[in-house]
Amino acid sequence: GAGVSQSPRYKVAKRGQDVALRCDPISGHVSLFWYQQALGQGPEFLTYFQNEAQLDKSGLPSDRFFAERPEGSVSTLKIQRTQQEDSAVYLCASSMGLAGNNEQFFGPGTRLTVL
């Protein structure tokens, strides 16, 4: 595709449910990033993949959050036992090169609402 795509675009979950958010990066992009954007705030870094390797997960807020990129392309962010404070827009970005040396291209985000 032409850009980074994310699905679903909107997700409503009841507190305690598990959710899975998908990111399709630009084809061939080595680096993939996940961010969390709370209402009225800027994005906050969650985790970084270089191909299939998760090199930094220091931004994941709790052990309920888990991300994977098993084949070095599509990535999934999973949140277990969702809480109301997990409500946010989850952004995925990819870049051609390693780490943060190249321009990051962002997807449109998944808006998660936990009731």
Add this chain to the structure above:
Amino acid sequence: GDSVTQMEGPVTLSEEAFLTINCTYTATGYPSLFWYVQYPGEGLQLLLKATKADDKGSNKGFEATYRKETTSFHLEKGSVQVSDSAVYFCALRFTGGFKTIFGAGTRLFVKA
């Protein structure tokens, strides 16, 4: 820790007015600085960047200069258009680093 502070919005201007959105940063070292823009319903897009002190980034009529002495990277445009209405984010990242640190964003409304 490293952080970015930008002026609160919303900022409301008439078409052809001059725009300034202030951004200051705190960092241990010398990061690269960025402005991103988020148009309604779209993803974040890189607007411009500067990688070292005194560099000026520019794009689409927007400019920002990396000022090490004042730790600032203010965004300016001489004549805004209705189509510039969006949320603007100032950000920093260290070369080779994984994390981009964003400010809270400033919403701009431009009236015809």
